[in-house]
Structures are given as C-alpha cells and as structure tokens.
Amino acid sequence: MLMRKAHIISIGNELLIGDTVNTNASWLGTVLTESGFYVEQVITLPDDYSLIIENLNRSMKRAALTITTGGLGPTHDDITKKVVADLFDAELIENDEVLNHIKQIFSKRGYSLSPSNIEQAMVPENCEVMFNNQGTAPGMWFEKNGHYLAVLPGVPHEMKFLAEHRIKPKLKSVFPENEVWLTEYYRTAGIPESLLAERIGNLDEYVSNGVGIAYLPSPEGVTIRVSASGKTSARAEQKIVKLRKLLNKKAGNEIYGKGKGLNLAGVVGDILKERKLSIAVAESCTGGLLGNVITNIPGCSQYMKGGIIAYSNDIKTGLLGVDHEIIKTDGAVSKNTALQMAKGVAVKCGADIGVSTTGIAGPDGGTQEKPVGLVWMGFWIEGEHFALKSIFTNDRLINKERTVAVVLECLRRQLLGIGSYPYNLKPQFP
C-alpha cells in the first residue's frame, strides 16, 4: 500500500527540558496513522527561530503533510506564528472572527484584554484560519507546491479539538483515500497482558497481508488494536473477519467494548441506563476517584445519585451506618466494613446499587497482616451482597486507579451475568 509521509514538529522549551511530556505527538501519531499516513518523524524543538525555520523547510520538502504544535501562546517566547509568517513571507493581518471570540472569552471571565491577547487574533495573510472554539489561539492551514502545513496550539484539548474538527475533514478533501484504513480497538479489563496474549495464542495465520495486531496495556486494562487496509472498506473488513471471531471466542468475557474512545465507566453507565438502575458510591481509599470517573461521563445524572467519601471512621459509622463493633474488631479495612459501606450508601442515597472501597493506599499505614495495597471492595447489586479482596502495589495513586477499574469491571460482569470476576478474584459473601 502507498502511504503518504507526515512529519510532526512539536515546539516548546518545556518539552526539551522535560517539564512537559509530549503527549500531543503520540495523540497526533494515532490520528495520522488511522488516516493512512506514515509518520516518518516527530521532532521536538525549542522556541528557537532558526531551528524552527530550518526544520520546517526540511519537513515541507520531505513530507506531504507537516503538523506543528505549540508556540502560539500570548507570551514573548511564543514565536511559531512569526516564524511561519516569515517562512511564507506573509504579512500578519487581524482576523475579526478570532478577535471577537477572544473578546467574548475575556468578558465572560470578567477581565480585560491585554495587547498580547489582541495579538493572538493576528494571522498570516496567506493562511486558512482554523477557528478554535476551545481557546484564544487559532489554528492555521498552509499550502505550498502541493505540500501542506497545519499549525496548531500546544494546549492539548485545543490541539485535539482542531485536529478532530478542522484537520481531519481537510485531510479527507486534500488527500483522497487510495487505501481504506480500518482500525479496531478491543478494550479488555480484569486480565493481565501476558494471560490475555497466552489465551489468544499464536496469530501468525491471521496477521498476513496488511493485517496487524498489537497489545496496548494501560492502568485500566489491555487494549487489543487490530488494523487492516484494502482497496475498499469491505475488502479491509473481509481480512479481519476470522480474527474478530477468534478474539471474541477467546476473550469475549474480558472485552468490555470496541472503540478507542470507549471507557469502562461509559460502558457500565450504558448498562445502568438501559436497565434503569441507579448507583451510589462509598469511597474510603479511593477518596472520590470512583465518583469522579463515573461523573466524567456526560449524561451520568440519569443513573448516578452520588455518594459518600468516608475517609474518616466517624463518617463510615455516622453517615454509612457501619457498626462501631465491626470497625473495632475487624478494622476499617475489612470485608464486613466494605459490605456495610456498600449497602449503607445504597440505602442512604436511595440507589439500586451501592459499591464501596476501603483499603491501605500507602505509602504508609501498612502492617504485617494488612500491607500497603490491600483493598476491600463491597458490592450491593439489587440485593446481591458480596466483597472482593485484592492486594495491589506500593504506589498510592496506582492503587486508587486499580481499585476503581476492578470495581467497574466487576459491576459490568455482574450486571451482564458473566460468571467470572476481574483477575479471577473470588467473591466473599456476608
């Protein structure tokens, strides 16, 4: 297959001295790959005039498409726009739409415009302005002898917005598809990468002629990426029919959904919506992370009642109705505390489902029999009442993340009647 070359140029001192991790480049890398481009290089440069000029010239010669991010901010060290204007020797002219947009943002927030803000509405005369609903710096699109340059701000959510809503459509019109690219993401949770790979087994016979597969681990779970190309989408589809079947056969229970943007909280939310079930959370060691993840999903108010962050034992007993006796005898991190927290929060919040977390997040507070990383998770699901116990890591934040992932995945499997539990944990009943 013939793929077009793309270069990414990331601009900003903070990237080179390590103050900021370059997440923009990998995000764009995915977008470009899925759009049928071959990303030949990512180069990260300081806010240095001659270095940026030199590399822009090089990339625009070598690549069909060059995308820059960063250096469009209001401060004096942001020079990307000037460099690009000089590169095309273009004048900077004021763009009314952008200026009004900036004025609106500032009046909304109630502070006055500074000259540096007004400057952000100046754009090279020869560019196509890519209006930025998310911020003050517009994106810019240039063309020179059949080579294309997109200039985007470095703020991730602004960059992503412009890539999704301005660049992608542009690419479709400028680079008509000669090959159709098909990429599928199978999201799994509650199974380690090594086990998953073993379960699925050798794939040599499936991944020939333009079909690829990769395991992408993350704190929430392992994503399986399958890609295929063909003259038509039907052709590409055809190539992975067998592979799809295999994945569903071998890992059907662990695959919670298909799609890159997908996440566990969203999938569980959809099930709850469909079943007209409501949920409430009782969080000790996760301290609000579970509620946060659930409420990151738009429209969650249809099923999310809320919850209680029971960090202190007084709140566990006072607000959630955990017996003082149990705290005294079993301890705050125990099966019975988790069970009572889950039921308690469902009752208190008038929810069909209650889930709870209580554990030793660390780094301190561990003992011989209750080490750092020990977490009890309680479940009260339409009357079904059980708890799961797991020992995670020594890292406080990872322990919180893992706990939330296990709770959500357990919920999903329970609601779908899948007979297994994440990481093969064994349920413990009252």
Added chain:
Amino acid sequence: MLMRKAHIISIGNELLIGDTVNTNASWLGTVLTESGFYVEQVITLPDDYSLIIENLNRSMKRAALTITTGGLGPTHDDITKKVVADLFDAELIENDEVLNHIKQIFSKRGYSLSPSNIEQAMVPENCEVMFNNQGTAPGMWFEKNGHYLAVLPGVPHEMKFLAEHRIKPKLKSVFPENEVWLTEYYRTAGIPESLLAERIGNLDEYVSNGVGIAYLPSPEGVTIRVSASGKTSARAEQKIVKLRKLLNKKAGNEIYGKGKGLNLAGVVGDILKERKLSIAVAESCTGGLLGNVITNIPGCSQYMKGGIIAYSNDIKTGLLGVDHEIIKTDGAVSKNTALQMAKGVAVKCGADIGVSTTGIAGPDGGTQEKPVGLVWMGFWIEGEHFALKSIFTNDRLINKERTVAVVLECLRRQLLGIGSYPYNLKPQFP
C-alpha cells in the same frame, strides 16, 4: 554562558503511531538540563535503517552528546545496534559478562535461551559496554572526534537505571563541570499566563548572563521556571537574587510555593495540618474530583474527613440539608445552594471547613442564563461563609479540573489571609 548541545534520538514505531507516549525523552531532557546541557532537539524515528543512520550522522556532527533510546530488543525489528555498528564500521563481538548475565536471568525465570537472546550479548568492538543490571540489553558508549554517543534500551526503568548509574558519572568525567546549574520552580494559581507575564513585566535586565525564565501553563496554574548558571552555586544564586525579589514582589500572592513536585492540594494540606483544621467536601459538578485530588496527598487523613458527592438534588436536600425551596426558586446551580452545601457538609462530617461545588459541567444542560461552564463554589471556613461564581469552558473535564483548582487556591488565600481571590472573582455573601 557556554552550554553543550545534546540531541536525543528516540527509536521505535510504537512512538510514531501513538501507541506509546515518549516519556523517556522528557525524563532524559530533565537529566541533561540539570547536568548543564542544552537539549537542542529530540527526534523520534521509526525502526528504519537509513533514517537512523542519517540522523545519527547529523546529530553527532551538531551535538557534543547524542543519546539514543530504543531498538535494542531481541525481536527482528530492533536494528539500532546494527545501525550503530555500521556507523562506526565496527564488528559485533560477544561480551562474556553480558552473556552470563542474560543466562542467569533466563535460568531464574526457567526459560531456555533463544538465539535472539544470545545475540543481545553481541556488542560493537569499539564501544564501551554499559552493563545493564535491569535487563538483557546492555547500554553502549561511543566516542568519535570529541563527540559522544550513548545508546540505551527503550524500556523506561532500564533506560533510567543506565542513565543514573552509567551515563551521569561518564558525563562528569568527559565533560568536567565548568558551570553549576540552579533551577527554581515558582508555582502560581488563580491568574492567567498573560496577566501574570504582564504583571511581572519586561525581564530583559534580569535574564542576561546565564539567567533564564519561562512560563509553563498547566490546568492547575502557571509555573515560572528560573534557571541560572555560575562557576559556583553561590555565584549562580547571586545572579537570581534580584529576580527572586521581583517575582515575590509582583506575584507573591499568586505564588503558592516553590518546587517542581509541589502541588496545590499538598500546600493547602500542609496549612490545614499546621492549623489543626479539618475539611469536608460537598461535590455536585466535580463529582468526586475534589476529594480525589485532596486524598492523592499521603497523610491527608490528618485533615480530610471526607465528604458527600451530591449529584442528585435528593442528596443535596436529604444529606446536606439544602432547602427544597432554594432548589425550587434559585435552582441547584446557584449561590444559595452552594452556600448551604458548604455549611451542610461541614456540619454533617464534623469538619472545621466545608467547601462545595455545583455547576453545569456540560456538554449539555446549559441555558441562556445558566450556560455550560457556569460553576458556583461555596466556602464555610471557620464560620466565614461565602460563594464564588465563575464561567469556565465548554469542556466537561476541564470545567471539573478548573473548579477544583479555584476551590483549592481560594482556600489557600483565605487561610493565609491574602485579600484577593483566584482570577479576581468577587466573593458573594449570604
């Protein structure tokens, strides 16, 4: 100041198609910067022979030091070692120490050695082997006409181990320190980058002779990085005395602390600990994020009681004691609801301080008079009772983040008796 140029070359297809974020480069960027190097570029390349050769040649001409990561694994697509050997036209010879090390690792895990594993013990004859205690691929150090090349594996913990224990000492001997480097991070919150930069004003007279300053924006706030070099640390210190004074004079109220690792929740936590004050949170639109951020700080149980995630109105009225009347007349997103939530949660949880959030996170649910991004934040601080109103963005997750940052920064300023509010918001009293 004379700084030596360093280039970083990251090798691996997974970095370009976006499956892996290049955290190695930013980590190395910090190490090199703190060792007195100027990182002129980071380039990420696929496992492509000619591209790697071309860029190695370029970097070794332009930079005093070049570091590569990746492409040293046992699989067929790992070609970095072959490329480097060809670059110096060197033979690959077997290294006994490395081979024995690899044999040990495998016998421990109970696997037998494959030919590809044995190949990992082959190294270019002209390199200095950097023994890798953490894995099977050794690091390699080369010298050519006064230019140095370090070749490291891409596995982060192996790369970090070799950088710490092999590269750093090497740099000290090869590049004797002619300068001491000093870097300070001033963390600010509650003021936009443009305003902060204006407030601090022109810095030309401060940033001459080896002193540098940069503004690093993030969702939580803007960090000001100040760096200076000198023959001795005392000399370097001296150079920024005036600048320090200036920053504290111009932005003293907005600077919540000094230090790279520092964060707002930790700073507020320290104040609460010192004052022996406890806190509880009532979260509607932030859905648990505030509690999560507070409980990310180890030892927070000394001051964090917990809170109530009041996503549904029933919980606002039932558990937090917000008047039905107020919900009906003013609405759930209103000054009075925020005020009652803050006081209510303090009382319910027996905390000295209660804070609350209620808003329209979006993307839907906005109206003419209550648009998406509108947030009310309530404060009950040792009897002081007020609310702040702000309108953030159209992005759900960013609205949650901003809200949490404003609440924490307002808390900090209130507790320290600073007479201003984040983003110059005006407090509104009952």
